Amino acid sequence: DAGITQSPRHKVTETGTPVTLRCHQTENHRYMYWYRQDPGHGLRLIHYSYGVKDTDKGEVSDGYSVSRSKTEDFLLTLESATSSQTSVYFCAISVRVGETQYFGPGTRLLVL
């Protein structure tokens, strides 16, 4: 998985609780991404980062926030989890914009 880890790998939480997912890379890649994968929708971009403290929204960013205080870590926070955020979340990294993205192993999140 190209030196990318995600934690936790599985999480069950209740509606209304905050949740933070962590992506950690050892490749020193500048760009980092958060996707969610759902049946019938494929992979959709939530947020991405183009450097430390530099982030921007993707196509499904509502209800999510991100932070990147170090090159190697990209955090995804669900401020108040909802059942619609039940999904598998993938982190990805790339060296440059428009280049291949390498994916982590994913986090399976269930919001009850």
Added chain:
Amino acid sequence: GESVGLHLPTLSVQEGDNSIINCAYSNSASDYFIWYKQESGKGPQFIIDIRSNMDKRQGQRVTVLLNKTVKHLSLQIAATQPGDSAVYFCAEPATGANSKLTFGKGITLSVRP
């Protein structure tokens, strides 16, 4: 909008046969394409890529062909093995600031023993 799509949702092949997975794209300005493999419970894994200045690129047991005239690319897997069973996506990075990957919906390759 622009999209990257796949023709078939499933493909079943006999072990040892060659597999061909097809993908169509709609943006004639696209200049880079990536094939990913995703096994159950895992993240997408890079297989091979191709740039628009090439028609063909070969890897280990895999070949990607690009036909820019009809905006079509294919992934060929030689001597398909049980370990090749997975979902395969073609993807196209956007050239904008967010480098968003546009994925096809995926095709499931099932290898019969």
